[in-house]
Amino acid sequence: MEAWSEVFHEFQPALWEDHNSISLDHADLVRLAQRVAHSLLASNLDPPIYCADAYYLAKLLYYYNRVVTDLRAELKAALYTHSKQLVSFIAGMANGNCVVERVLRDTRR
Structure with missing residues (x-):
């Protein structure tokens, strides 16, 4: 959770809001996941994420x-x-x- 929080605040992706939820653009979500994967706080993803x-x-x-x-x-x-x-x-x-x-x-x- 610490890695996600740190990377999220550093990356600051655009958030999309509708009446029922808040979401991320798919491209931003992929980039955010890649940044978390490369964070020293997160364990290695298996398999790693490649676009x-x-x-x-x-x-x-x-x-x-x-x-x-x-x-x-x-x-x-x-x-x-x-x-x-x-x-x-x-x-x-x-x-x-x-x-x-x-x-x-x-x-x-």
């Missing part, structure tokens, strides 16, 4: 990783010389990204 945009970017980077991994083999077989920047970029992308893997694992999609 749809984070999932989309993780899927996109995962796809690029697969494409670059295939390109890496083709570049090795090609006869012409490649720039060091291109080879370095492809090697870096082919290594993958632990953040992408964590988002995909935690969203379980």
Whole structure:
């Protein structure tokens, strides 16, 4: 409760009132929950909360990783010389990204 109270007062989301209740905008509710999740007073959420945009970017980077991994083999077989920047970029992308893997694992999609 202390974490919620502290984060709520710090964040100060807009409240919506009708005749029967007071509520938060959905986007504000998600941001508030994420701030509470990152608060030192709150225990870790399992799974953590990721927005749809984070999932989309993780899927996109995962796809690029697969494409670059295939390109890496083709570049090795090609006869012409490649720039060091291109080879370095492809090697870096082919290594993958632990953040992408964590988002995909935690969203379980």
